[in-house]
Amino acid sequence: MATPASNRALPAIQVDPTNKPYFDAAREGRLLIGLCKDTNKHFWYPRGCSPFTLSNNVELVEARGTGTIYTYTVMRTKEPYCVAYVELDEGVRVFTNIVDCDLDSLKIGQKVKVVFKPTQGDAPPATMFTPV
């Protein structure tokens, strides 16, 4: 049995002043993650404070864009889609979708790489992953 990932319409992403740099980079095809400069630890999701120290001594840094599936599920809706946490090589686990694949072939631990998928209107793209 094979279940091709659907190309469901994605809602427009709501950009705010704090997360705008992340989404500007996504438009350029670059995946950024948070870095706490107090502790030199990465964090996800991007935000304006360090979730380790609460200071605003943070920046966005470019990630390699590859990782493994930590866990996933396939929503068996009319347009089936896969929701997953992908563990990036940098260590953080990202809430995402696995796309452009047979949804019935996915496995925990599988290697994946980032792809950016358009959302509605002029909104920035969504950060998704596909098997390597």
Added chain:
Amino acid sequence: MSINGKAYIVGAYEHPTRKADDKSVAQLHAEVAYGALQDAGLTKDDIDGFFCTGAAPGLGPLNMADYLGLTKLRHLDSTDVGGSSYVLHVGHAAEAIALGLCNVALITLAGRPRAEAMATGTAPRSWGVNVPDDPFEIPYGRTVANAYAMCAMRHMYEFGTTSEQLAWIKVAASHHAQWNEHAMLRKVVTVEEVVNSPMISDPLHRLDCCVISDGGGALIVTRPEIAKSLKRPLVKVKGHGEATKNQNAGYTDLTYSGARWSGPRAFEEAGVTPRDIQYASIYDSFTITVLMQLEDLGFCEKGQGGKFVADGNLISGVGKLPFNTDGGGLCNNHPANRGGMTKVIEAVRQLRGEAHPKVQVPGCTLALAHGTGGLLGTRHGSATVILERE
């Protein structure tokens, strides 16, 4: 400060409706409040503490306090941690009473997602505006079902838990629901029927999910002196714990819930252990919710939940830990998509000896109620209370 013995639950009422086409949410709040007051033998003007959540219509507790005509209030609490709120409210009410902040606390819950045809578990849903995680989750179709399913998938991967083991949780709930005339699903089901029901979000089948229902419930918590002046059996609040669990800055671990923290706090305050518990109300939004909470509360070792729930171990009169003897969220109801209220109500029934005779735990004197609110796979609240029949 310990709340052990400082407060009693004297009123408990569960609305019998499961589809409230002809009632507003506010009216349902009024009906459950009245029912709990009648049960306790108290009246509206005895209430000086009021507890509800963001699920109540209006600004915090203000509009409901107005609608219900509560004019004597001197203590308010609208802490909202989703479906676990009402378990947490029992703890907060006991704390407020112990501090002398109020004498008679009313806790209400009501809602009508079924009448409103809400796709509770399968439609992406935000909790509000300006929520910072929304841009990183909502576009990916985050739903209640898939946020729990991802926990089940990881649990299976790490511990070898099976769909058949999860199904036993539903089977046990259905054995109890058959005796509840108000339950939405009264048919006893088999493991085979659960695992053969349609897949909703791998590995959770339709019968791994709770029902969507209207209704609600209410509780009255009060001081020992008032409780002892009433005619109802004495149900003492013995311990309470609360916690939140989240994504931990991206270092998310989906193998456990916040019960790992709220449970030990409640047990310590109560001075008892999981082995002492004779009946447990365990939040059952999905079968996996029950399994993980049982592990985290200490009823079995981490990773052994599958073995623990199998072969009827949760069925009253059959297994070692009777759970959700009203049929729970899996079979009875899940009013307003929030199951914490009914978890406490059934624990009170068991301690009073007022559960259905077919599911009543003989000589039940110590019970636990536990809730998980929000999403197990992203961020959630956990609340535990331990109650004792005096």
